[in-house]
Amino acid sequence: MRIENIEKTRLTADVFEEKNFGSSFSDHMLVCEFKENEWQEPVIKPYGQINFTPAMHALHYGQACFEGMKAFKGENGDVFLFRPEKNFERINKSAERLAMPAIPKEIFLDGLKALIDLDRAWVPSKYGMSLYIRPVIFSTEEIISARGSNSFMFVILTSIAPDYYNKPxxxxxxxxxxxxxxxxxxxxxxxxxxxxxxxxxxxxxxxxxxxxxxxxxxxxxxxxxxxxxxxxxxxxxxxxxxxxxxxxxxxxxxxxxxxxxxxxxxxxxxxxxxxxxxxxxxxxxxxxxxxxxxxxxxxxxxxxxxxxxxxxxxxxxxxxxxxxxxxxxxxxxxxxxxxxxxxxxxxxxxx
Amino acid sequence: MRIENIEKTRLTADVFEEKNFGSSFSDHMLVCEFKENEWQEPVIKPYGQINFTPAMHALHYGQACFEGMKAFKGENGDVFLFRPEKNFERINKSAERLAMPAIPKEIFLDGLKALIDLDRAWVPSKYGMSLYIRPVIFSTEEIISARGSNSFMFVILTSIAPDYYNKPxxxxxxxxxxxxxxxxxxxxxxxxxxxxxxxxxxxxxxxxxxxxxxxxxxxxxxxxxxxxxxxxxxxxxxxxxxxxxxxxxxxxxxxxxxxxxxxxxxxxxxxxxxxxxxxxxxxxxxxxxxxxxxxxxxxxxxxxxxxxxxxxxxxxxxxxxxxxxxxxxxxxxxxxxxxxxxxxxxxxxxx
Missing domain, CATH: 3.20.10.10 (D-amino Acid Aminotransferase, subunit A, domain 2)
Known part of the structure; x- marks a missing residue:
């Protein structure tokens, strides 16, 4: 796993006032490409743009699946994940049904922990708030033919989760x-x-x-x-x-x-x-x-x-x-x- | 409609020897963004990369639909479309079901014709071959919340269509x-x-x-x-x-x-x-x-x-x-x- 640190954090106190779900992204993301029949070395790098053409396979054929998880901050600043093995197992069930390659456990779980550790300052300490974690796999081949892609990208994004629903x-x-x-x-x-x-x-x-x-x-x-x-x-x-x-x-x-x-x-x-x-x-x-x-x-x-x-x-x-x-x-x-x-x-x- | 011409065509005789469907793209593409509740001016520009982050809505939620059409070259070099109104009507039926905004007829049909006219040299003249046309709409909001996107991109790509299947x-x-x-x-x-x-x-x-x-x-x-x-x-x-x-x-x-x-x-x-x-x-x-x-x-x-x-x-x-x-x-x-x-x-x- 390679880590490319952000030069300067984007974190400010305002981030924890965020009212919208899923739009305030932390400093880093994990990216791992699947090509030539194997998953390559995962890279943790600054959250941001990646170049794609509009011929990217997933945009046409929806060969994509994801997970939803959260990181929670305890009273002494400890950060916890909740049953991450379950999400690891499920993303690979989803991937199989969508004809996508399984993610190795060490890429998913070790990558996840390294990413959350690096961006631990982004985990809100307020009870009811958390850092939402979004692992996603999507097809990236530059082709518009209706068959499964030969290349994929696994990404883990994290973003601020305010209290989600507050009324019945x-x-x-x-x-x-x-x-x-x-x-x-x-x-x-x-x-x-x-x-x-x-x-x-x-x-x-x-x-x-x-x-x-x-x-x-x-x-x-x-x-x-x-x-x-x-x-x-x-x-x-x-x-x-x-x-x-x-x-x-x-x-x-x-x-x-x-x-x-x-x-x-x-x-x-x-x-x-x-x-x-x-x-x-x-x-x-x-x-x-x-x-x-x-x-x-x-x-x-x-x-x-x-x-x-x-x-x-x-x-x-x-x-x-x-x-x-x-x-x-x-x-x-x-x-x-x-x-x-x-x-x-x-x-x-x-x- | 704005047109940004490519500086130098990528077209060579080899293109017409292409054996794979949907991977050899012509010089230009049409791109039209939907934002602030309306479709913006369509732009025909060189086919190529567009910047997205991996938080692009369509990669997570599959809010995307497309069409498949072809341009054919006649014996005297005339280029024909086949019932393009049908595809125009259908992409809007798909878009409605996927909670996406309808494309105006002039953007779809006039844009399509202008794009094919500009890249008419890419339409193969060999009987059985054609230029495949791929209109696609996908959601582009940078958000990972499971609700419909507020921004979209309509793109028309074209690529060489060899004879598709040749055996029963x-x-x-x-x-x-x-x-x-x-x-x-x-x-x-x-x-x-x-x-x-x-x-x-x-x-x-x-x-x-x-x-x-x-x-x-x-x-x-x-x-x-x-x-x-x-x-x-x-x-x-x-x-x-x-x-x-x-x-x-x-x-x-x-x-x-x-x-x-x-x-x-x-x-x-x-x-x-x-x-x-x-x-x-x-x-x-x-x-x-x-x-x-x-x-x-x-x-x-x-x-x-x-x-x-x-x-x-x-x-x-x-x-x-x-x-x-x-x-x-x-x-x-x-x-x-x-x-x-x-x-x-x-x-x-x-x-």
Whole structure:
């Protein structure tokens, strides 16, 4: 690994006042090229421009996938990653489905740690904020032929993550548009999954909602994901979440919340969730809460669910609600405040 | 429109010996940026690099779509486009589904004609060769937040198209992987559709096939598309092709072949095609031919279709086969050799 240091940091106190997600980039980025059938030496260098022509393969064919992770700063200035091995494993699952070469573990994990160590001053120390980490692989061959690329670039970017959502969301159940099909790429963090979601999400926003709850493409009668989040439904004292499939992302936050909930003695069932059962539970008062989870947002309760022309207003969030309790427990592990019974926290050593 | 001419052409006689599709780019490209809510002045300038950072939105979220077209050179050096209005209409359908701004007609069509006129020396004069034209729109905002971009770039590239496929293809029917679902982006030329297809296509190649025939994601029992082509099946004297839907690309070549076939007195039915009926027709001898069509390939007959562990060898192509006849008629219209009863050819005027 080669390191090219920036001459002068761009870091100022203003950076930590950033209100937008994903637009304030730290001093450095990691870049590693795949060519002649192998990954080359990774380079950490100043964040900035790279020359491409508009014939770059990924711009035409979407052969690209990414990960989302965060670095957290503890009270004594220690910086932690959260279950980075999970993201390492998943980016290679995504890469395989998109016919891209797997990233070696040492490039991903050692590169990641070296980058975060170098830019540790960029990790916000305020509870609720963090440094968002974006590993991405995209195809770089200068060709406009509809076949897989022969060259790729793996990049790790980091940018300031303010508190992501701060209010309960109103979400709309998809009854026409779909996100994924059996045999497709729904389980991968494939670039094209996101591009395809913006238009239906825009339509939901025009109706006054914040996000779409994706349902199965065939019948639109089962919950699959909510926006870019996995979804949980609490009916009485049981937490339900859709099972992992080739349509549903195997979320790291999803997995962590399941383990955390079980540790709290909560019952968790991974099974298909019917829209109609949630509707009925809301009618008869057994529906307690519905929330989405993901790296960016951690966990966000919903206040209302739209379905066709109906809107279910969900119960108010109270001190008894599980969502905020689980979020707090997750955050306290992530920031090094609480014990880490599962061994999820990874300290970024100072080199 | 502003034109920045190249200082010295890169064109040499070698260019016309190019054997690879989509890698030999002409002197110029058209670039038009969308920012501050509007498309800016288009610029025709030397083909080459543009500065992007790896945080460019399209690399992460696949908010990108494209078109495929060709310019043909006639015997007296005239250069023709083929139904360019169709591609103009379709790129805006794709753009809408991907939450991107529509391109104004004058930027697309006038820009296209000016670009092809300027680089007309790059249009091969050999019958069977052409200049491939690639309009593409991609998101350019420097942000890694999973929402639609606020800035975009529309680019038209052109590159040498050698004869695309020259032998009948062996194709494999998808029985696990899928390309599109109801409510998805299958009908759009969305970047992500292509990235998602490379892995299943690679698996088919390992089994000795050239392409995948995509089937419906729900049951895998109906033909939808073949590779990046629309598909036609001839049973006795009837030509069948899958109907346009939100899963199937509304191909310009598909539409043209239907009109051309009907003008030849051939019967064409646009209806779902069952894999099993094609299999049975092959068994009882009523299956005459199966072919794919698209801008790059024009038309390509298949020699064999694999389905699960069976392989149907298809009838030999003869002088009676419709595929080659239709391809020749299409090409003769495209190259200005035959009359143009439909008014499809558009002359690129010399400015």
């Amino acid at each position: 969301l109103r979400v709309k159940v998809a009854d026409h548009y779909s996100r994924a099909a059996n045999g497709g790429v729904g389980y991968a963090k494939a670039a094209g999954n996101y591009g395809a979601s913006f238009y239906p999400t825009g339509l939901a926003k025009e109706e006054g909602f914040d996000q779409v709850i994706w349902t199965d493409a065939a019948t639109h009668s089962y919950f699959e994901e909510a926006g870019t989040m996995n979804i949980f439904v609490r009916i009485e004292d049981k937490l339900l979440t859709a099972p992992i499939s080739d349509r549903i992302l195997n979320g790291v936050t999803r997995d962590s919340l399941i383990l955390l909930a079980e540790k709290n003695g909560m019952t968790v069932e991974q099974r298909p969730i019917e829209v109609s059962e949630v509707y009925e539970a809301n009618q008869n008062g057994s529906l307690k809460e519905v929330f989405g989870c993901g790296t960016a947002v951690v966990l966000n309760n919903f206040s209302a669910i739209g379905y066709t022309d109906k809107v279910m207003e969900l119960p108010e969030i109270t001190e008894e609600s599980w969502g905020p309790q689980l979020k707090k427990q997750m955050n306290e592990i992530q920031y090094g405040i609480a014990d880490d019974p599962f061994g999820w926290r990874v300290l970024v050593e100072r080199k | 293809l062996r194709v494999k029917v998808a029985d696990h992987y899928s390309r599109a679902a109801n409510g998805g982006v299958g009908y759009a030329k969305a970047a992500g559709n292509y990235g998602a297809s490379f892995y299943p296509t690679g698996l088919a190649k390992e089994e000795g096939f050239d392409q995948v025939i995509w089937t419906d994601a729900a049951t895998h029992s109906y033909f939808e598309e073949a590779g990046t082509m629309n598909i036609f099946v001839r049973i006795e004297d009837k030509l069948l092709t899958a109907p346009i839907s939100d899963r199937i690309l509304n191909g310009v070549t598909r539409d043209s072949l239907i009109l051309l076939a009907e003008k030849n007195g051939m019967t064409v039915e646009q209806r779902p095609i069952e894999v099993s009926e094609v299999y049975e027709a092959n068994q009882n001898g009523s299956l005459k031919e199966v072919f794919g069509c698209g801008t790059a390939v024009v038309l390509n007959n298949f020699s064999a279709i694999g389905y699960t562990d069976k392989v149907m060898e298809l009838p030999e192509i003869t002088e009676e086969s419709w595929g080659p006849q239709l391809k020749k008629q299409m090409n003769e219209i495209q190259y200005g050799i035959a009359d143009d009863p439909f008014g499809w050819r558009v002359l690129v005027e010399r400015k």
